[in-house]
Amino acid sequence: MKSMFIKSRHAKVGAAPGTLVHVGEQRTDMTTVRVMAYDAAEVKSSALLHITENIPLPPEKGVLWINVDGLHQIEVIKKLGHHFDVPALVLEDVLNTDHRPKLEIHDDFLFIVVKMLVREPVSSSFRTEQLSLILGDTFLLSFQELDGDVFDPVRTRINDSKGRIRASGPDYLAYALLDAVVDNYFMVLENISTELETLEESLLTDPSPSDLQRFYRLRREAILLRRVIWPVREALAGLMRDESARINPETRVFFRDIHDHAVQAMDIVESLRDLASSLLELHLSRNSQRMNETIKVLTLIATIFIPLTFIAGVYGMNFDVMPELHWTWGYPLILLFMLGVAVLMLFYFKRKKWL
Structure with a gap:
C-alpha cells in the first residue's frame, strides 16, 4: 500500500x-x-x-x-x-x-x-x-x-x-x-x-x-x-x-x-x-444506540419467556399423579394463564418505561 x-x-x-x-x-x-x-x-x-x-x-x-x-x-x-x-x-x-x-x-x-x-x-x-x-x-x-x-x-x-x-x-x-x-x-x-x-x-x-x-x-x-x-x-x-x-x-x-x-x-x-x-x-x-435497542428488545423477550418456559416445564413433567393433569380444559386454561402472565409483564415494563 x-x-x-x-x-x-x-x-x-x-x-x-x-x-x-x-x-x-x-x-x-x-x-x-x-x-x-x-x-x-x-x-x-x-x-x-x-x-x-x-x-x-x-x-x-x-x-x-x-x-x-x-x-x-x-x-x-x-x-x-x-x-x-x-x-x-x-x-x-x-x-x-x-x-x-x-x-x-x-x-x-x-x-x-x-x-x-x-x-x-x-x-x-x-x-x-x-x-x-x-x-x-x-x-x-x-x-x-x-x-x-x-x-x-x-x-x-x-x-x-x-x-x-x-x-x-x-x-x-x-x-x-x-x-x-x-x-x-x-x-x-x-x-x-x-x-x-x-x-x-x-x-x-x-x-x-x-x-x-x-x-x-x-x-x-x-x-x-x-x-x-x-x-x-x-x-x-x-x-x-x-x-x-x-x-x-x-x-x-x-x-x-x-x-x-x-x-x-x-x-x-x-x-x-x-x-x-x-x-x-x-x-x-448511533451504532451503539441501535445495538443497545436491539439487546433491550431481545432481553425483554427472553425475560417474558422465562416464566412461560417455567410453567410449560412444570406441566411437561412425566408424573402420573399431578393436579389438573386430567382436566378437559387444562390445556387451554394453561395457555390463557401463560398469555395473561405475558400481558401483565408487558404492562409492568410499560409502566416502568422500559419499553
Missing part, C-alpha cells in the same frame, strides 16, 4: 549532501520543459524537446519562465541548475518530493517549496504534488512532479495580456502561481465539506455500513491537508517579511493577500477535521 504521508527514500540513505536523488514516483516518460518569455510587448512560448538544446539566458528585461514537468530525469534538473547557477543542495530539495513546504532566501534567488492539491478525475479523492519555485531577478523556474497543473488561468492571462502580469516582474509571476495553488486548496476543501454534509445527512436519515470507511478517509485527508497548508502559511509569511529586492513593495501586498487566504484555508481545515471527528463519534454512538 502506498503511503499517503511518507515517500520511500531508501536511495538517499548514506548519500553525501548535495547528491541528486529523485525521491518520489518512478516514471518512464520524458521530462517536459516549457519555456515562456514575455514582456509588455510580446510573448514567446516554446518547448525544449531535448535538454541539450540551447536553454535561454535570463533576459535583461521582461520575464523568463521555465516550467519542468517530471523530476525523474535527474540529468535535466542538473543541467538547468548548472545553467542558472543553482547550488546542488537546492536541487537536492527540488528532487525530494517529500519535502516540507518552506522558503529559503539565497544571495541570488529565492527558493520556495509548496504543495499543490490536484483532484483525481476518477475518484472523489485528491493527490498532493510538490511545486518548487526558484525566483531570480528576471527569471522563474518551476518544477512539478507530473504533467498537468492549476496554472492554465495564469498562462491565459499572460497570453491575453490580462491584468498587470505582463507589465510586472517574475515576483508577480511567482505570486500568480502561488495564488492559483492556494485558490485550488479551497476547491478541494469545498469538495470535502460537501461530502461531509452528505455523510451527515446520510447518518441522520439512512446510515450505511460503508459510512465508517468514508469517515476514516475524510479524516485522513483532513490530517493531510493540515500537514500541507500549515507550512505553506509559514512560507508565505516569510515572503511578506522578506526585504530583498526580488520582491517589490507593490507585490508584497499581493503576497499578504495569499497569506490571508492560506490562514483562512487553515481555519477551514481545522473545522473540517473537527466536524469529521464529531460525525465519526456520532456514527459510533
Whole structure:
C-alpha cells in the first residue's frame, strides 16, 4: 500500500549532501520543459524537446519562465541548475518530493517549496504534488512532479495580456502561481465539506455500513491537508517579511493577500477535521444506540419467556399423579394463564418505561 504521508527514500540513505536523488514516483516518460518569455510587448512560448538544446539566458528585461514537468530525469534538473547557477543542495530539495513546504532566501534567488492539491478525475479523492519555485531577478523556474497543473488561468492571462502580469516582474509571476495553488486548496476543501454534509445527512436519515470507511478517509485527508497548508502559511509569511529586492513593495501586498487566504484555508481545515471527528463519534454512538435497542428488545423477550418456559416445564413433567393433569380444559386454561402472565409483564415494563 502506498503511503499517503511518507515517500520511500531508501536511495538517499548514506548519500553525501548535495547528491541528486529523485525521491518520489518512478516514471518512464520524458521530462517536459516549457519555456515562456514575455514582456509588455510580446510573448514567446516554446518547448525544449531535448535538454541539450540551447536553454535561454535570463533576459535583461521582461520575464523568463521555465516550467519542468517530471523530476525523474535527474540529468535535466542538473543541467538547468548548472545553467542558472543553482547550488546542488537546492536541487537536492527540488528532487525530494517529500519535502516540507518552506522558503529559503539565497544571495541570488529565492527558493520556495509548496504543495499543490490536484483532484483525481476518477475518484472523489485528491493527490498532493510538490511545486518548487526558484525566483531570480528576471527569471522563474518551476518544477512539478507530473504533467498537468492549476496554472492554465495564469498562462491565459499572460497570453491575453490580462491584468498587470505582463507589465510586472517574475515576483508577480511567482505570486500568480502561488495564488492559483492556494485558490485550488479551497476547491478541494469545498469538495470535502460537501461530502461531509452528505455523510451527515446520510447518518441522520439512512446510515450505511460503508459510512465508517468514508469517515476514516475524510479524516485522513483532513490530517493531510493540515500537514500541507500549515507550512505553506509559514512560507508565505516569510515572503511578506522578506526585504530583498526580488520582491517589490507593490507585490508584497499581493503576497499578504495569499497569506490571508492560506490562514483562512487553515481555519477551514481545522473545522473540517473537527466536524469529521464529531460525525465519526456520532456514527459510533448511533451504532451503539441501535445495538443497545436491539439487546433491550431481545432481553425483554427472553425475560417474558422465562416464566412461560417455567410453567410449560412444570406441566411437561412425566408424573402420573399431578393436579389438573386430567382436566378437559387444562390445556387451554394453561395457555390463557401463560398469555395473561405475558400481558401483565408487558404492562409492568410499560409502566416502568422500559419499553
